[in-house]
Every structure is written in C-alpha cells, then in structure tokens.
Amino acid sequence: MLNYIIRRLLYMLVTLVFVAIISFMLLDLTPGSYLDTEIARLRQAGGNMSDGQIEALKIRYGVNDPFPLKFGKWIVGVLQGDFGQSFEFSVPVSSLIWGRLAFSLILATSSIIFAWLISIPLGVYSATHRYTIPDYIITVLQFVGVAIPEFLIALVLMVVSASVFHADVGGLFSPAYVDAAWSGAKFVDFLKHVWIPIIVIGASSTAWLTRVMRANLLDVLNAQYVQTARAKGLGEGLVIWKHAVRNALHPLIMAAGGILPALISGEVIASIVLNLPTTGPLFINALIKKDTYLAVAFLLLLSVMLVVGNLLADLALAWVDPRIRLE
Amino acid sequence: MATPNLAKPIGARPVAAKAAQADTSQISQGRLMVRRFMQSKLSVFGGIALVIMYLLALFAPFFGPYDVNEIDTNYQWSGPSTLTFAGGWPGICGVTQTLDQKNFAWVYTKDCSQSNPIQLFVHGSSYSVLGLFNSDLHLFGVGKPAKIYIWGADSQGRDIFGRVLMGARVSLSVGLVGVGFSTVLGSILGTASGYFGGIIDNLMQRVIELISSIPTLPLYATIAATLPHDISVTQRFFLITVVLSLVTWTGLARQVRGKVLSYRGADYTSAARLAGASHTRVIMNHMLPNAVSHIIVVAALAVPGAILGETALSFLGLGMLPPAVSWGVLLRDAQQVQVVTTYPWLMIPGAAVIAAVLCFNLLGDGLRDAVDPYG
Numbered sequence: 001m002l003n004y005i006i007r008r009l010l011y012m013l014v015t016l017v018f019v020a021i022i023s024f025m026l027l028d029l030t031p032g033s034y035l036d037t038e039i040a041r042l043r044q045a046g047g048n049m050s051d052g053q054i055e056a057l058k059i060r061y062g063v064n065d066p067f068p069l070k071f072g073k074w075i076v077g078v079l080q081g082d083f084g085q086s087f088e089f090s091v092p093v094s095s096l097i098w099g100r101l102a103f104s105l106i107l108a109t110s111s112i113i114f115a116w117l118i119s120i121p122l123g124v125y126s127a128t129h130r131y132t133i134p135d136y137i138i139t140v141l142q143f144v145g146v147a148i149p150e151f152l153i154a155l156v157l158m159v160v161s162a163s164v165f166h167a168d169v170g171g172l173f174s175p176a177y178v179d180a181a182w183s184g185a186k187f188v189d190f191l192k193h194v195w196i197p198i199i200v201i202g203a204s205s206t207a208w209l210t211r212v213m214r215a216n217l218l219d220v221l222n223a224q225y226v227q228t229a230r231a232k233g234l235g236e237g238l239v240i241w242k243h244a245v246r247n248a249l250h251p252l253i254m255a256a257g258g259i260l261p262a263l264i265s266g267e268v269i270a271s272i273v274l275n276l277p278t279t280g281p282l283f284i285n286a287l288i289k290k291d292t293y294l295a296v297a298f299l300l301l302l303s304v305m306l307v308v309g310n311l312l313a314d315l316a317l318a319w320v321d322p323r324i325r326l327e
Numbered sequence: 328m329a330t331p332n333l334a335k336p337i338g339a340r341p342v343a344a345k346a347a348q349a350d351t352s353q354i355s356q357g358r359l360m361v362r363r364f365m366q367s368k369l370s371v372f373g374g375i376a377l378v379i380m381y382l383l384a385l386f387a388p389f390f391g392p393y394d395v396n397e398i399d400t401n402y403q404w405s406g407p408s409t410l411t412f413a414g415g416w417p418g419i420c421g422v423t424q425t426l427d428q429k430n431f432a433w434v435y436t437k438d439c440s441q442s443n444p445i446q447l448f449v450h451g452s453s454y455s456v457l458g459l460f461n462s463d464l465h466l467f468g469v470g471k472p473a474k475i476y477i478w479g480a481d482s483q484g485r486d487i488f489g490r491v492l493m494g495a496r497v498s499l500s501v502g503l504v505g506v507g508f509s510t511v512l513g514s515i516l517g518t519a520s521g522y523f524g525g526i527i528d529n530l531m532q533r534v535i536e537l538i539s540s541i542p543t544l545p546l547y548a549t550i551a552a553t554l555p556h557d558i559s560v561t562q563r564f565f566l567i568t569v570v571l572s573l574v575t576w577t578g579l580a581r582q583v584r585g586k587v588l589s590y591r592g593a594d595y596t597s598a599a600r601l602a603g604a605s606h607t608r609v610i611m612n613h614m615l616p617n618a619v620s621h622i623i624v625v626a627a628l629a630v631p632g633a634i635l636g637e638t639a640l641s642f643l644g645l646g647m648l649p650p651a652v653s654w655g656v657l658l659r660d661a662q663q664v665q666v667v668t669t670y671p672w673l674m675i676p677g678a679a680v681i682a683a684v685l686c687f688n689l690l691g692d693g694l695r696d697a698v699d700p701y702g
Contacts, residue, residue: 015540022537026549147684149635151642151658152677158664159671265544269639273662283545284643287552299549303541310540 001318008314012307016300020078023299024071027292037290038087074293078300084293088286093297096282101301103172104271104278108263108305110194111202112256118206120252123213124245127221138210145207150266154200154273161196171275172197197274201266205259212255216248223247250321257313260306268302360620363697370693373686380683384495388454391489392468392475395652397452399474399484403433404670407479411442418442419475432669443473479672481660487672490652491679497653499683501568502634509572510626513579514618518610520580521587528584535577546574547636551645560651567646571633582625586618620698628691631684638680654680 039054065073074084083093126138171178172193177186220226221244229239271280279298286295354362365371383390401424408419420439427434449468456462469475478488520531538546550570554563590596590613599609640646641655642662649656657676661667667674 015537018537019541023541023549026553143685143688144681147631147681147688149638149642149677149680151639152674152680155661155664155667155674155677159668159674162664163668261539261543264542265639268542268544268548269643272643273664284548284645287548288644290552295549295552299541299545302545306542307540 004318005315008311012311015307016304017075019303020075020296020300021071023296024074024292025067027287027290027295028067028070035087074296078297083297086286086291086294088289088291088294093293096294097279097297097301100277100279100282101305103276104264104267104280104302105305107194107197107201107267107271107276107278108260108309110198111205111263111267112259114198114202115205115209115259116252116256118202119209119213120245120249122206123210124217124240126210126214127217128240130218138214142207142210145203146211148203150200150204150270151273153203154196154270157196157200158274172277197267197270197276200270200274201263204266205263208259208262209252209255212252213248216251217244220244220248250317253313253317253320256316257310260309260313264302264306360697364693367693367696369689370696373689373693376682376686377690380495380686381499383492384499385457387489387492387496388452389456389462389464390466391486391492392449392451392465393486393489394452394454395485395490395493396650397485399480402474402476402480402484403482405433405435405476405480405484406670407672408474408476409437409439411439413439413442416442416444418444419469419473421473443469443475445469445475478675479670481657481673487657487675490657491654491676494652494654494657494676495679495683497564497647497651498634498637498655498680501564501571501637501653502630502683502687505568505571505633505637506575506626506629507572508568509576509579509629510622512572513576514583514615514622516576517580517583518587518614518618521584522591522606522610522614524591531580531584535580538574538577543574543636544639547571547640548643548645550574551640556648560647563647563651567637567640568633570640571636574636575629575633578629579622579625583618583622586621587614590614590617624691624695624698627687627694630691631687634680634684634687 035054035058077084081094083097085091086093086096089096122138126135129135172190173180173186174189174193177189180186223244226239226244229243230236234243267278268280268283270276271278272284275281279302283295283298283302285291286298388394402422405422405424408422411418411420419442420437421441421443422435422437425434425436426432445467446469447467449465450463451465451468453461453463467475474486476486476488478486478491481487481490516531520528547570550573551567554566554570558566596609596613599613604612637646637653638655638658641648641653642658644659647653647656654676658674658680661673661677
C-alpha cells in the first residue's frame, strides 16, 4: 500500500511539472504580453513612452528572455514558494492566490459532501421505488441538473433569493464582515452566504451521482447475495443499507474522481456570477489581461487540487475495497 | 452482452428485453437497434426535438420577425408582448414607452383595448436563404409601427427570440463540429494506442492523463485566451471548436482504445492476420465497423459537454465575441443580478441551452441502449 502511494505521488509530481510547462508555454509563447497592453493603455491615456523606456521595462520584466531561461527562473522560484510578480497588481503572485485558493478548496469540498449527502439517499430511494412517480420526478430532475450550466443556476438562485426573500446575495460575506477578522458573528454570516455557492457548484454533480447510485443499486439488487439476505429473513432496510448499498458505493467513489474536474470548473464560473472571493474572477481576469504569472499559478494550483483529489479518491477506493488494496 | 442480467441498461424493462430476445435470430442487428431505440420514448422525443431545433436554427431569419441586429430605441428592455384576443384573432397589446423621471428607466405601459393582429407570412427585412437566394418573408409579424417581441427585447431593443434562433446556429454547430474533430482525432489515436500497444500506447496514455489532470474549464479558458482578437467571426468559430476538441478527444480516445483492445484478442482478428491481412486492413475492415456504433454513442454523449463549454467560454468573454451571436454571448447580458431581476427574460437563452443539452443527453442514452440490443 505504501509502495502504491509513493509511486502515485512521484507520478503526480511528473504530471504537474508537465502541466507547468504546458500552461507556461501556452501563455508565454502567444503574441502579446501584459506589457503591450500596458503600453497601449498608457498611449491611449495620452502619455507617450520613448523606445528607451519600453526597452527598460522589457528588461525589467524579462520579456525578451528566451523561453527556457524564463521558465527555468520561474520554476526554481515556484519550488521556493515564489510564483513571480503579478504585472497588473505589482505584488507577488503568492500574496494574491492563497486566500482565494483556500476558499475555492472549502467550496469544492463542501460541494462534494453536499452532493454525496443528497445523492445517496435519492439514488437509493429512486432504485428501490423504480417506476413510481417519485422515481420519475427524481429522474427528470437529474436529467435537468446535468443539463443546466452552473452560472445559470447561480443566476436563478440569486434572482429568486433577491426578489422573493429580499436576501443579500452574492459574495461570501456581508459588506460589514468582508474585512473583519474571523469571529463567531463572521462565521454565522459566512454560513448565511455559503449555501448558494454550494448548491450551485454541487448541483450537476449531485444529479450525476444520483444517476450512478441508482444504476449501481439496481445492478446489485439483482445479485444473489441480496436474495440470500432476504431469504434468511433480514428486514428490508438492513438488506438495502447493509448488503446492497455498501457494494454499490464503490463505483460512486470512482465517480467522485470523475466529478472533480466538473466541480473545479463549476467553482470557477459560478464564482464570477456570484462574485465570490475565490480563484475564478481573478483567474479569468488574469487570462484576459495576459497577467502571465498570476494565470499560470492559478492553473497550476487548480491542477494540483484536481490531481490530489483524484489520489484521495483512489486511496478511498482502496480503503473500502479490499480487492484493490490486496492486489 | 456476457452478463445480460447485470449490465441491464437503465430503463429497459424485462418484458421488452425478452420480446427482443425471442426473435433475435430472424431479425438483422440493424433492425434490432432501431427497434430498441424506438422503445425508448424519451430518446425518440429528444431526437425529434433536436431535428426541430436544427431546422429552426437553419431558417432562423424566417422564423424570427426582425433582423437580429436591428436596434430600436423605442423598445429598450421591453418585456415580452402580451397576447390578446380582443379583435377575435390573436394579436398583441399596444405598448407605449415613457421615461421614469426618478430613476431614468424606460417604463412600458400596455394598452390592451386595441389589438395589433398577428399576421402570418409578412414581408420584412431581407435575408439570404442557405446562401442560395434572398427573401424578405417572415413567418409572423405585426403591422407597423407596433412590434412583436415574444421573448422580450434586450438593452438595445433587439428581438431576443430572433437572436436565440440565430445564436442556435453557432451554439448547436459548435457542438457538432467540435465533437466531429475530436471523434476523428480520438478514433485515430485511440485505435493506434489500442492496436499497437507498447510505447505508442504508453505515451498516448500519459498524454491523455496529462490533459485530464488540468481542470476542464480553466484549460479551455487558458487556450481560448491565447486566441488573437483581430480575427473574423468564422475564424474564431473554427478556432473555438478546435479548442473544445483539443480537450474532448481524450475521452473518446480512451473509449476507442478499450474497444480495440478487446477486439485485438478476438479470434476473428487472429484469423484475419493469419490469412495475411495487413494492419490497415484489419483496422479498417474488422475493427472500425465493429467500433463505429460505440464511437457514435460516445460522440453523441460528448456533444452536450461541447455546447456547455462554448456557452461558458462565451459567457466569460473568452469564446465567441459580439457581433457574433451565440447563446453564451446572449447570456453575457444576464451577468448582473440587478439587471436580471428587473428584466428576467434575458435568461431565456439559458433555457435554450438546457433544452439542447437535455435532448442530446436523452438521444445519447437511447443510442447507448440501442447499440447493444441483445442486453
């Protein structure tokens, strides 16, 4: 088992190095840099820059360095926790990302838990009451849930809560608490805001997991050991939850690895609509403004989140399924 | 196929399966597939709805009463027209625009006492039909100066109904073209990977793993951000489909690889090789025909992802850009909650996205069950 984990970790590291190279290359080798945008903006504002000034700026930001040198400098910095400077904000990238990434991580994790808590009972109910009206309703909801883009759920939820409940929507905190230090009151305020993003981000995953759960359980319910359990007189609840559901959970854990990319993508786009202090808004803005180091740092760390999440899903699978563990 | 009891597709009732099994020997596989597909009412519904949507998109200028770029300051943010039967024939209420002096917003007051009857096949703005000839015929309209907005108007008084139909051209074809690209790419690479194995397979699997370890939307966004801005709408459309397919091919390649791997060990493949068939012949004549139905299914199930991808990118301002019209571009107008709360009809393009994705999912599910009619 330890061997397996170490191998996976090494593997992960290699993947991430390649992710870094690819993302850096994508943003760096394409025409136009933040500097061009900045020079154009200054010129538009009426200021004129001499060629000498431009040259000095280029040297300062290392724009004309060859790619391997630029990448080499950057990756050495990354290993020491220095992700370079943000062009737009003129501060180190690392001072911008960690707080936002933490919120992203909290949201993604809570959404997964939300999706599981909702989808398992729904899937079980749907499978054990096949072809009844509630089953049809769940099936329809699950089809629609997969089809709705996250930002649309976000909009609908916000419009409804703003116009029906007159609730203060958007963001993760009320204005009064945004800059306040963490306290009991701030946490309560946080809880009041965080449910919308969790539902938005978790909705499509919930729909998908419900579907997987229903299909798995239907397969398992046909198995002979379920018949045996019933034949020896176990109560139906025990048969379903102890014998059937436990075995139907394995594919669900595998599916958890599969929904991670959707969760992270959903978080990025939902946070823009909901105006959350997470990675999404800053990342997309950095891409549009060509703030290379900031964008690459986000892409890399979001990938780290995904890869680590997948590893955790695999470990969880090995933990619940001795067949994998003992292989 | 091997374990029909366990691998039963969702929704297939035992009775239907038994009926299909009883006469499998007499009926060709193709007929069985069609029969199984027809049994799933929802999939048939999805298929028909999609055909209608594509027809609406193809003849969008005919079904929409006005030109999609026609600006009308008299109808800024005007809501959907109200239907009235006052004249004995369906018509719409008259609308007058006044400026609310307090918060400088346009206010529209309805006057349903007089009806502007809806006319069929009216002459209006001119457009080109499939690039063949010009026409100015529109399915419906109302007499001037009244205007009909069945789904309301946007910030510049443009007809949202017509724009959703027009946007369907981009949004619906982006899915098909993008998945088309990735199907070709995925099939070739997946087949090579599964058939030849060894180093090629190993390399291909690593590349796929690498691409799948970057979250989808951020990857789309990063690639899309590198596209130049000063290109034509057509070029941008083409590049966006390439961006989408650069990511989606991995899933297809995995599926094809799995299929080819299972065929590689089959007796008929060995027989073909022993009979002297070349690799190309084995792949083209023995494996691809076998895999084609599965490729179609996987492709159909990948289309919704591509549609959602384009919508998300355009919504973020990284995909299609105005003046191009797509559902994502239209939804950009609905980015601010305050605006949407006041003018909820701006979210209608979102309903179009949901409908299209839903129908593709239903169709794909039906196809998946149909390609294995013996299950």
